Amino acid sequence: MAILELRDVSFMVNSTYILNGLTMEFWEGYVHAVVGPNGAGKSTLANVIMGLPDYRQHSGDILFEGSSIRHLNVDERARLGITLGWQEPARFEGLKVSQFLLAAAREKNRDEVDRVLELVGLEPSRYRNRAVDKTLSGGERKRIELASILAMRPRLVMLDEPDSGVDIEAIERIFEAISHLKKEGTTVLLITHSARVLEKADHAFLLCSGMLVDKGQTRKILEYFSGKCLPCPHKNVPDLNSGQETGGENARPTG
Amino acid sequence: MPDQLVEEILESINLHRSFDRGAPHVVINANRVLSSKVVDGLEIEPEEMSDGVKARLRVTRGTRIKQPVHLCFGMLPERGLQRIILEVDIEDEAEVSFMAHCTFPNAVDIQHLMEAEIRVGRNARYSYFERHWHSEQGLVRVVPVARVKLAEGARFSTEFELLKGRVGVIDIDYHTDCLAGSSAEMKARIFGRQDDRIKIKESASLDGEASRAVLITHIAVKDEARAEINNEIIARAAHCRGHVDCKEIIQGRGVARAVPVVQVQHPRAHVTHEAAIGSVDSKQLQTLMARGLSEDEAVDLIIEGLLS
Numbered sequence: 001m002a003i004l005e006l007r008d009v010s011f012m013v014n015s016t017y018i019l020n021g022l023t024m025e026f027w028e029g030y031v032h033a034v035v036g037p038n039g040a041g042k043s044t045l046a047n048v049i050m051g052l053p054d055y056r057q058h059s060g061d062i063l064f065e066g067s068s069i070r071h072l073n074v075d076e077r078a079r080l081g082i083t084l085g086w087q088e089p090a091r092f093e094g095l096k097v098s099q100f101l102l103a104a105a106r107e108k109n110r111d112e113v114d115r116v117l118e119l120v121g122l123e124p125s126r127y128r129n130r131a132v133d134k135t136l137s138g139g140e141r142k143r144i145e146l147a148s149i150l151a152m153r154p155r156l157v158m159l160d161e162p163d164s165g166v167d168i169e170a171i172e173r174i175f176e177a178i179s180h181l182k183k184e185g186t187t188v189l190l191i192t193h194s195a196r197v198l199e200k201a202d203h204a205f206l207l208c209s210g211m212l213v214d215k216g217q218t219r220k221i222l223e224y225f226s227g228k229c230l231p232c233p234h235k236n237v238p239d240l241n242s243g244q245e246t247g248g249e250n251a252r253p254t255g
Numbered sequence: 256m257p258d259q260l261v262e263e264i265l266e267s268i269n270l271h272r273s274f275d276r277g278a279p280h281v282v283i284n285a286n287r288v289l290s291s292k293v294v295d296g297l298e299i300e301p302e303e304m305s306d307g308v309k310a311r312l313r314v315t316r317g318t319r320i321k322q323p324v325h326l327c328f329g330m331l332p333e334r335g336l337q338r339i340i341l342e343v344d345i346e347d348e349a350e351v352s353f354m355a356h357c358t359f360p361n362a363v364d365i366q367h368l369m370e371a372e373i374r375v376g377r378n379a380r381y382s383y384f385e386r387h388w389h390s391e392q393g394l395v396r397v398v399p400v401a402r403v404k405l406a407e408g409a410r411f412s413t414e415f416e417l418l419k420g421r422v423g424v425i426d427i428d429y430h431t432d433c434l435a436g437s438s439a440e441m442k443a444r445i446f447g448r449q450d451d452r453i454k455i456k457e458s459a460s461l462d463g464e465a466s467r468a469v470l471i472t473h474i475a476v477k478d479e480a481r482a483e484i485n486n487e488i489i490a491r492a493a494h495c496r497g498h499v500d501c502k503e504i505i506q507g508r509g510v511a512r513a514v515p516v517v518q519v520q521h522p523r524a525h526v527t528h529e530a531a532i533g534s535v536d537s538k539q540l541q542t543l544m545a546r547g548l549s550e551d552e553a554v555d556l557i558i559e560g561l562l563s
Contacts, residue, residue, distance in 0.1 A: 052541055078547040090538040093502070094473075095560030103556055104546035131560075152546050
C-alpha cells in the first residue's frame with residue numbers, strides 16, 4: 001500500500017518548471033530512492049513533500065495515507081509522521097544535543113536520548129551535553145540529525161543526500177540507521193545522486209529536469225543512471241524518447 | 256525576623272533548601288545586611304547606608320577560595336531604591352568566584368543600582384556571575400556600573416543572566432582595563448518582552464602586550480521590547496587578541512540595535528567582531544518544525560539555546 005502519493009505535482013520558480021507533472025507512489029515500509037543529476041529537482045521534491053514555506057505553491061496533490069496534506073503546514077505534516085533530514089543540517093548555538101533530541105523525541109527521557117545516540121554510533125556520555133553548533137564536525141552533525149529523526153519515530157522520513165560530507169565510518173553508521181528505520185516499519189525516501197546510497201534502496205525513481213524519467217527496481221535504475229546520466233548526455237534535458245523502461249511503470253519494490 | 260527574611264530571599268531564588276549557611280556569603284535585603292560569613296583569606300566589610308549597602312570585599316594574596324562566594328542582593332518590598340557600592344580587591348595570585356543573586360520577587364517599582372570598583376591582582380582569577388530574579392509584571396530598573404582593572408596575568412570573567420521575570424529596564428555599563436597577559440570575558444544573555452528596555456555597554460581596553468578580551472552579548476526581544484548594544488574593544492599593544500560577538504533575535508515589534516566597535520592601535524594586535532540581528536533562522540525553525548514542534552515551541556527552543 002502506498003503511504004504517500006503524488007498526483008500530477010508541478011512546482012515552478014520564475015516560470016520554470018522545477019517539478020513537472022510528477023505522479024509517484026511510495027510504498028509503506030520500503031526504502032525508496034530518488035536519483036538524478038544535479039538540478040533534477042530531487043531536493044525540491046523533498047521540500048515540497050515536507051511543505052516548507054517556500055515550496056507550498058505547487059499544483060497537483062499530495063496524499064499521505066490516502067488524505068490530502070496540501071493544506072498542512074510543516075509541523076502538522078511532521079505530527080502525521082513525515083520528516084526530513086537536510087543535506088546540510090542546521091546548527092543551533094547553545095542548544096545541547098540532549099535538548100535537541102528530546103524536542104523531537106516521542107519518549108522524552110534520557111534513556112531515549114542515549115538509545116538514539118548509540119544507534120548512530122555516538123557515545124552518549126560524550127555527546128549528550130555537547131552543543132549542536134559549529135564545534136561538531138559535518139559527520140557528527142549529520143548523525144545527530146539522524147538521531148533526532150530516530151527519536152521522533154516517524155512514519156516517513158526523507159533523507160537528502162545522507163552521505164554528503166561524511167567520512168566512511170559515519171556513512172556506515174548512517175546506513176545502519178537507515179536499516180534500523182526500515183526494521184521499525186518506517187518508509188524511507190533517500191534523495192541521492194550516489195550509487196552507493198542508491199544500492200541501499202528497494203526501489204528507485206529517476207528524475208531529470210523535474211520530470212519522472214523512470215522508476216523500478218534499484219539495480220535497473222542504477223544501471224540506467226550510471227550509463228546515461230553520469231555524465232548526462234542531454235545536459236539536464238530528459239531523454240523521454242529513449243524507450244528504455246527499467247522495471248516497468250508498475251514495478252513494485254521487491255523488498 | 257532576619258532569619259525569616261533570609262529564608263524569604265533564598266526561597267525567591269530557589270536556594271532555600273540547598274543553601275549552605277557555612278559557605279562564604281552575604282545576604283542583603285534593601286539596606287540591611289541580614290547574614291554574612293567569611294572564610295580564611297576572604298574579608299567582607301559591609302556598611303549600611305540609608306538607601307543601600309556599601310561593601311569592601313578583599314581576597315588576600317595567594318588565597319584560593321574553592322567554594323563560590325554567594326552575594327544575595329534582595330529587595331523584598333514592592334517599591335524602593337537599593338544602591339550597592341562594591342569595592343573588590345582580589346590580590347596577587349588569589350582566586351575567587353562570586354555568585355551574585357539579585358532578587359526582586361515582589362517588585363512593582365524597584366531601582367537596583369550597583370557601582371563596583373574591581374581590582375584583580377597579578378595572576379589572580381576572579382569570576383562574577385550575576386543572576387537576576389524579577390517579578391513577572393512589575394518594573395525593575397537595574398543599572399550596574401563596573402570599572403575593572405586587571406594586573407599582569409589576571410583573569411576576569413563575568414556573566415549577566417536574567418533567570419526569571421520581566422527585564423523592566425536594564426542598563427549595564429562595564430569597562431575593563433587589561434595589562435599584559437591578562438584576559439577579560441564578559442557575557443550578557445537577556446530576553447526582553449513587553450515594553451522592556453535593554454541597554455548594554457561593555458568595553459575592554461587591551462593596554463598590555465598579549466592581553467585578551469571577549470565580549471559576548473546575546474539578546475532576544477519580542478512584543479514592544481527594545482535593545483541597544485554598544486560593545487567596544489580597543490587594542491593598544493602587540494599580540495593583543497579580542498572578539499566582540501553580538502547576536503540579537505527580534506520578534507513581533509521588538510527593535511534591536513548593535514554597535515560593535517573595534518579599534519586596533521598596534522600592527523601586531525588582532526580584534527574581530529560579529530553582529531547578527533534578525534528573526535529566528537529559518538532553517539533552524541524548519542528543522543524543529545519538521546520534528547513536530549509548533550512555530551512558537553521552535554522559536555522558544557532556539558532562543559533558549561541562544562541565551563543558555
